[in-house]
Amino acid sequence: MMVVGLTGSIGMGKSTVSKMFADEGIPVFDADAEVHRLQGREGALVEAIEASFPGTTGQAGVDRGALAERVLAAPEALRQLEALIHPAVARAREAFLAKHAADPIVLLDIPLLFEKEGWRAVAKILVVSAPADVQRSRVLARPGMTAEKFAQILRQQLPDAEKRARADFVIDTAGSLDRTRDSVRRIAACLRAEATA
Template sequence: MSDLEKKPFVLGLTGSIGMGKSATAAMFSARGVPVHDSDAAVHTLYGPGGAAAQAIGRAFPGTLTPEGGVDRPALREAVLGDAEKLRRLEAIVHPLVGAEARTFLARHADAPLVVLDIPLLFETGGQARCDAVLVVTAPPEVQRARVLARPGMTEAAFDAIRAKQMPDAEKRARADHVIDTSRGFAAAEAEVEALVAGLSAAGSAPAQ
């Protein structure tokens, strides 16, 4: 790429469970910013005919549905508490999600700003693909109340999910931008608006 060519500013968006990341991603989408949702990519990869499904079925027998998609509860049971099995699963899924993200970036090469929505961004090294990282946060008591209000969620499940995620304080320390969603929808909207304006300008500048 020559110095005169432009490329998108790539913003990594992350945050622990219950912090409001999905709502924040929707704010970027509403402003016309292309957003790659890694959770949605995994959902497709896990579906019947998905690129990950057959590989997972071979690695973890009994974890596919009759239709050929991944049986998520069965897979969760198969890897729960087993670090080696979890690493095997990640070795299948993470490269495929990374390939999806690269395709997304190529498809939106002319956009001034794009967002990579990655729940485990720091945990998987995804920040290496980003020009900056936005962490969405909220106080612990707000996070807990939001998560436990979800249907079927238990204290044990919440604690297990948090155990896999980098502590919120460490994420905030490593972030370039932070939005605290506990301050209300309007405040978050205003912060997203400012980021879109500023980072889009950066992405519109010639690449150095």
């Protein structure tokens, strides 16, 4: 099995690209989606997060905005949250890999692939990227996002230029969806050829 890592900074279009790979028949583990599940209504981490960060959960699960306010500017609080989340996501990822052990290629969609050393566990790295002005306009259009919050998030992430330099493939999402889909199809074909060689 070839394990491929997909990453990209906030607002680069990684979720869209991830779905395109799934449409190409490549099994995808979406770390963000797993975190949402763990923090959602009756999620496995809701109780532990409330115990560590009182007032950040409700009937719908974790209030992600309230939790972000609590941890983004507080490194120790962020480490405490990550100590809850990362082991749970790792268990889900291992279950995914076991389930797809017979597949020639699987894709791990991991936002902090470089930052949390996940790149060491993959054979190929795909980086989703767009120019900084495109990224900024996408992110600031999100509900509840502010320039300050965006800046805090960027400080937690490896700069885009460094990610691109370390990638096996870069997927530029500044153009049309069709152009991005064509790039995904070409890369999927290259990966399949290598995986079956």
